[in-house]
Amino acid sequence: MIGELIKKFQEIFQTTENVRCFFAPGRVNLIGEHTDYNGGHVFPCALSIGTYAVVHKRNDQKVRMYSANFEDKGVIEYKLDELVFEEEHDWANYPKGVISTFVKNGYELRNGFDVLFYGNIPNGAGLSSSASIELATAVLVNQLEELDIDMVEMVKMSQQAENEFIGVSCGIMDQFAIGMGKEDKAILLNCQTLDYTYSPLQLENAVLVIANTNKRRGLADSKYNERRSECDQALADLKSNYELESLGDLTKAQFEQLKHLIKNPTNQKRAKHAVYENERTKEAVVKLNNGDLQGFGLLMNESHRSLRDDYGVTGKELDALVEAAWVQEGVIGSRMTGAGFGGCTISIVKENKVDSFISEVSAAYTKATGLQANFYVVEVGEGARELALETV
Structure with missing residues (x-):
């Protein structure tokens, strides 16, 4: 595929000069949803699908960009x-x-460049194509300009770009998972301190299956900002009587003692999800590290119920996919992943049951919603990097 992208680059930019190639993966979060901006833990992994960038440095200050996904x-x-x-x-x-954002942070860029991007992340699936293109860009600018910036710094600047330049108040999870991912490992990340540890993803003859609802995610952005604000209000109520930095600082027991301080019942439910999901995520990682994949799966299921009942971000399409998954043979766990209101589910499925899982869940989903879902069996891949071209 890289060979084809290089040919396309040469065609678009009318050049035969040498190019360099970069890649940044998509990501999926296994558990720990809507905890990142609440100062809690997340547990994502990088995928083997993502964004490719073929680039050639220019001698002037011009930047020319082309996407093979948006040719028009x-x-x-x-x-x-x-x-x-x-x-x-x-x-x-x-x-x-x-x-x-590189320039704003004091990095001098001397040369422009021509770049062709191509992503094989399903569009609108909630596997973070925006953070993927951000990290692909960060890594290529760092290498072309020989800036020697470390990956965590590039992750922070990519998040800053999305927050300030694009205007989406995302947490740091997407960029961190994409920049710092490792093959066959997931990352337990404390979103408040950026402390992180890797856990081996030993799935015991099981695989990760992503299912895309194919529902337009029109509500996701407005509801995302609404949930953030509800959690902020809950935190402000708690802080008036109790010293804490974020909802992620609380244990379940502490939350139960203090929840009466949160005046609005809806905000109380939102805060409950943030606290319980954070605890659930830490517990899930312990189970995985101890080889208890079944226990991990049960916590994934609990996570979905909390996102549905307390956080109110699932919607009928995600619920239909997950509920159909729960009754299939060979399913270890299934939940929505991402912001919600459409997007994707993530399931851990026994390898020998994947075909029946896809056909049964697909039929049940279409019957419940009238929509067709797409399914992807994904591998856990490396983080953002330059690709060697000797193999082309």
Whole structure:
């Protein structure tokens, strides 16, 4: 595939000069949902699908970008002294935002570049294609300009780009998982301190299956901001009588003692999810490390129920997929993953039951919603990096 992308690059930019190739994966979160901005823990892994970037350094200040996923948009061009958000630049605002954030943080960029992006992450699936293109850009700018920035710093700048340049108040999980991912490992990340540990993903003849609801996620952004604000209000109520930094500081027992301080009943449910999900995530990792995959799966199921009943972010499509998964033979655990209101579910399924799982869940889902789901058996891959071209 890289060979084809290089040919396409040469065609679009009319050059035969040498190029370099970079890759940043997508990510999926196994457990720990809507905990990242609440100062809790998440447990994501990087995937083997993601965003490819074929790039050639220029001798001037011009940047030209082309996406093989959005060919109708053509080549998008600007200069390094014109790093502003422009509606008509569409998808290119994500990489442009990263370049702008590098400059804002004091890194001098001497040269522009021509770049072709191609992503094989299913569009709108909630596997973080935006953070993937951000990290692909960060890694390529770091290497082209020989800036020697460490990965955690690039992760932070990519999040900053999405928060400030794009205007989406995401937590750091997506960028961190994509930048720091390791093959066959998941990352337990404390989103408040950025302390992290790797856990081997030993799935015992089972695989990860992602199912995409194919529902347009129109509500996700507005509801995401609404949930953040509900949690912020709950935290403010707690802080008026109790000293804490974030909801992630509380144990379940502490929350039960203090929840009466949260005046609004809805906000109380939102906070309950944040606290319980954080504890559940830490417990799930212990189970995985002890080889208790069944116990891990049960906690995934609990996570979905909490997201449905307390956090209110599932919706009928995600519920239909998960509930159909729960009754299938060979399913160890299943839950929604991502922001919610559409997007994807993640299931751990015994390898010899994958075909029946896909056909049964697919039929049940279509019957319940009238929509067709897509299924992807995914592998856990490495984080953002430059690819060696000798193999092309």
